[in-house]
Amino acid sequence: MAYDYTKRTAYHDKVPEMRKAHKVLKEWTFTPRQADQGYTNRTLYVNLTTLEIKEKAVTQQMKDLFIGGRGFGLWYLWNAIKPTTKWNDPENEIIISPGPLGGNTQYPGSGKSLVVSLSPTTGIPIDSNVGGYFGPLMKFSGFDAIEIQGKASTQCIIVIDGQAGKVIIEEAPHEDANSHVAAEQFTHMYAKDHADLRNVSVVAAGQGADHALIGCLNFSWFDVRRQAARLKQAGRGGIGTVFRDKKLKALVVHAPPIKGDMNKPADLDRVAKAGIKMHKELADHDLKQCKMRRQGTAHLVEIMDNYDLLPVHNFQFGNHPDTKKIASWIWDERFTQGIPDGCWYGCSMQCSKGADGHVVKTGPYKGHIVTVDGPEYETAAGCAANCGIFDPDWLLEANFYCDTYGIDTISFGTSCAFVMECFQRGILNKERTGGLDLTWGNAESQLELLHQMARGSGFGVTVGQGIAKMKEEFIAKKYGDPQLIRDIGMEVKGLEYSQYMSKESLAQQGGYALTNKGPQHDEAWLIFMDMVNNQIPSFENKAEALYYFPLFRTWFGLNGFCKLPWNDVEPPDNHQHPPLEAAKVPEHVQNYCDVFTGITGRTLTKDGLIAMSETVYQFQRVFNIRMGKGLRQHDVPPYRSQGPVTKEEYESRQERYDKQLKELIGVDPAGKTVEEKIALHRKYREDRYQKLMDAVYKRRGWTPNGVPTLETLKRCRIDLPEVVEVVKPHLK
C-alpha cells in the first residue's frame, strides 16, 4: 500500500500558547551526572502533594540485591507503602527505572524501562516493561530511577531537563491528556530545535485512564524518518490509572544528545563484541525465521491459530476460519517497510512496527490521519480474535484508541471478550449494557465501550473496572450462574489473561497463574515445550521449567532489556545443544552475561544470572503476601484456562477430549453425556493443577501454602528483618 508515511494530522501548532499558560509550581536544580558502569547512583524523588523534589542515593545494597529496573521499583515501593495502602492513596508510587544495562546502544533491545506501582486491579505490586526513550534519557540526564509519590492538586507535568540541570513541576492546563497528542505537543514544546526532538521523551496516559482501572502508560520516542512521536506501552496492571489519579498529564525528559558510551562501561569492547554478533545474526536470519523486522510480533497470529492457541470468543476456542483476515501477511502490507523501527538506538530487531495513514473512523479524532503503533500479537489476538472481530481496519481503530486513551489492549481485549460471552449467554443483555449490542464481532460496540471509558459514562466504565470487579458485580446483581461467571472470567489475582490458550498445557496454566503479578506471559511461555514437544512430561519437569524460565525472564526486567532478541531469533547452531538446553538459547544467555560484565564490571555467570533474579522474585512474592495476596489460594486459575467449561467447547474438540478421557483418565466416554464428560475432565485437570502447585512450590523453596521459607530467604540474601516479619506468621 503506497502512502506518504510522514503525512498525518498535526497537533503542535498551538504549542507556544499552551506553554505560556503553564505555571511553575516548583523548580529544583541539580548537577547533571554521567553514568559510571551503568549507574548514576542516584534516584530522583518527586512528591506531587508537597512539591518536594530531591535526589536519593542509590546504595550498594540496592545494587547488590535489587540490581535496578523492576528490582529498584519494588524496593522503593516496599518502603513507600503500608500493608493497608490502596492504589489511590497518596503514598502509592510510580517508579520508573531502566536498569544498569539500559540505554546501551551496542546490544539489541537495550532501551526498556520498568515501571512499578501498586496496581488498581490486583492490589499488589505490578511491574510493566516498556520501550521508548524515556528510561535511557532519564538515566543519561543523571538518574537511575524516578520515584513519584503524592497527588497534585491541579493537572500538571514533571519535566526533567538533563541539559539544563533542572526538574520542574508545572501546571499544564491546555494540552490534551490523550497520548498521541500529548506526546507530540510536549516533544515539540521541550525540544530546543528540530534536531533536539529526538532528545525528548514523554510519558502520558489518556482520558480512558481517568475512568478505567486498566489504564496504561505510553512512552514516546521520536521517529526521525516519520517525523512523529511514536508510542510504546507499559500496559499491564493499571499504572496509567495511578498516573492520572495523581493528576499527572505528562512526565517529560529532555536529555543531552545520546552517544554510544554513556553508560561508561567497564569494558566497552566486550559489550560491542556481543552486540556485533547479534546484529549479524538478526541481519542474516530474521527473514528466514520470525520476520520480526517486517511484521513484529504479529507474525504469530496464524501460527497460534494453527496450533489451536489463538484465543477466540473469550478463550473458548483456539482457532477460527477468519484468522487469515488478520494474519501476518496483512500486517506485512499495512506496516510501512524499509524504516528502521527500533524503539531504542542500536536495536537491530526493529520490531516496533507502525501502520501509517490510518484514517480514524470514530470518536473525537474521527477523520484524523494517524500512525498506529502496532498491532502487536497480543493486541491482534485480544481485541480482534478473542472478540470475534476479524477486520484489520477495526483492529487498527481499537489499537489506536486504546493507546491514546491510555487503556491496556490486553486487559481491554480480555475484558471485552468476557462481556461478549456474558452477552452470548444471557448474563448480560441490552438493558444491562445500556443498549449496546455485544454480539461477537460487533466492532462498533467495542469501540463505543472505549469511547465510554474516555467519557466516563455508560457500560464502558463497568468494563474498564476489569474482570475481577465485573465478576463480583454481576454475581451480586444475580445476573447469572455464579460458577459460570467465575469460570469464564479470565483473570487471576485481578489481572486479565494475556492472549494464549493454556487448556492443553498444564505447564502454561502454571505459567500464567503461578506468576507474581498475575497472568502475563512475560514470566513463562511453555506451551510448545509442554504441549507440542512433550519435553517436560512429569510434574517435576514442569516445575523445573517454572523455576528457570520465570527467573531467567525476570533478569531482563532488572537490567533494562527487551526479551525479544533472546529467542525471537536463534543462532544457526543452536541445535547442537540438547533440546531442553536449546530452548534457553545458551549462546544468547552468554551474551547477556558478557554485556552485564562488560558494563558493570561485575563478573556474571549463567548461574549467577538466575541467582540475581531469584532474590527479586522471592522478594516480590513476599511483597504480595504483605499486601494480602501471594498464598496458594491466590494462585488458582479460572477453569476456562484449564479445560472446557461449556458444551460447545467440549463438542468443538470432542475427538480430543474423548480420547483423553479414555487414554489419560481411564474412562470410556461411550454412553456419557457431555455434562458428565466435562465434569470428569474438570476433576482430573483440577487435581493435576494442584499437584503441579505442590511441585512448583517445592522447587521454588516455598511451603505448601506458597510462602517462601526462611531458608529460601536466607539463600537469596533477603532475610532482612522486615521481610522475615511478613512471612513468619505464615510459617507457624
Place this chain on the structure above:
Amino acid sequence: MLKVNGEKIKYREGMTVTDVIHAMKFNFPLLIVKVDGVYIPRDEYGNRQVPDGSDVEIIHLISGG
C-alpha cells in the same frame, strides 16, 4: 509408522522431513528436527527422506511472548 514427538503417525513411502512437518500441521519457523537423533539442517528438509519406523523429534523453540 513414525513416532513424532512421542506421537505415532502413519508412514507414507518416500516421506521427507517437509512431508512429516506438513503431516503434523506444524507452521512454526523455529524448529530443530532430529531423525533418530541425527540433526537435519533446514535446507535439507525437502530432500531428506525419513525411514519407516523412525523416531522424529521436531522441537519447537520458544518465541513471542
